[in-house]
Amino acid sequence: MQERGRRISPISYLTYSPTLFHYRGNYVSLALPYFLSYRGLTPPRPIGKQGKKYWSKGVRLMGGVMFFKKKKEEKPKKKTWDEKLEDFAKKYGLPKENIEYIVATYLNPSIGLLKILARASPDGSYKRVAKALSAEKRPSGYILGGSANTHTTKNRAEYNPKAVHLPLLHGFLTLALVHHMGESSTSIGDAIGDALYDWTDLGKGWEELKKNPEEFAEYVLDYLEQNGSVPINRDATKDVIVRAIQKSAKVLDKMIPTVESLKHLKATSHAVSGAVDDPFVVLRNAGIDIEPELEEFRQFLAEISGKKIE
Known part of the structure; x- marks a missing residue:
């Protein structure tokens, strides 16, 4: 029985990669990201006190699915x-x-x-x-x-x-x-x-x-x-x-x-x-x-x- 909060990404079987890392309570394959070196996209790296990992660009791979981080809306510049x-x-x-x-x-x-x-x-x-x-x-x-x-x-x-x-x-x-x-x-x-x-x-x-x-x-x-x-x-x-x-x-x-x-x-x-x-x-x-x-x-x-x- 799969433990609560633990999920094996289906894409990991396709890429034959047993390498997993913990991301917000879920497991995500690391194989596909290494093939996506696009515009400086790099593998996740530790950041912050808790060592949380993230993608250096706005792309995150969760369960083999690509998500684009929504850019923050720029506030209009205040006039002098x-x-x-x-x-x-x-x-x-x-x-x-x-x-x-x-x-x-x-x-x-x-x-x-x-x-x-x-x-x-x-x-x-x-x-x-x-x-x-x-x-x-x-x-x-x-x-x-x-x-x-x-x-x-x-x-x-x-x-x-x-x-x-x-x-x-x-x-x-x-x-x-x-x-x-x-x-x-x-x-x-x-x-x-x-x-x-x-x-x-x-x-x-x-x-x-x-x-x-x-x-x-x-x-x-x-x-x-x-x-x-x-x-x-x-x-x-x-x-x-x-x-x-x-x-x-x-x-x-x-x-x-x-x-x-x-x-x-x-x-x-x-x-x-x-x-x-x-x-x-x-x-x-x-x-x-x-x-x-x-x-x-x-x-x-x-x-x-x-x-x-x-």
Whole structure:
């Protein structure tokens, strides 16, 4: 009776070879392989700690039958950041340098943006809005973000130029709702961030948002109610969101009037970053004066919060 796990290859009788070797619990004839010296194919040789044997090329002979080892699929080579920028530039029909500063505007918002928001705040401070944006918990200050349950999408990952104003709008809307609600809850910043994510997931950008502020306001209200940490008057809060969009649009369109303007992209991305002492100096050096529009926004915040301007 043949022992369990031991099998004599039929081909061994044809080749008159009693020579066998152990391969993964089975017996295989060694006669035929010696006649197959093809492209450097050699007899099995010991390898590894356990002395296991294998064929040096991708051919294995088990029971006299030829098997070809499946080649590992080569993973596509990852593109460099420079190559990705070139791809984005071709996709959106913009110069590569413009794309580079559009990406920076998405990623850079930090202490510079907070200082701009402080100038627009009636109390002249950004502490409350920083708390609502969870900036105090982040080493780099404020960055665009929604709740922990928000997933990154292709539209955001590709830094779509049509939505480049939205990371900045996030700050202004949060500032408005903090003053309207009298709260600095992080649920406010999260709700606006999640609404902006949903908006871009639909392929919509800045121009669509300016034309349909009421529609976008509904997204924010839904998330505020879903979070439930801050009670809201839906009608009154919607009115504040719509007006805040209209007021902040005057500021943001001055900072980036068009994505074709390298001068504005470069100045804005630098001004809102954490690598600047005075964002207003950076903007003025590029011929961008947002002081009148910020003052108008400041008056609006004083109105909805009932606070005097300091």
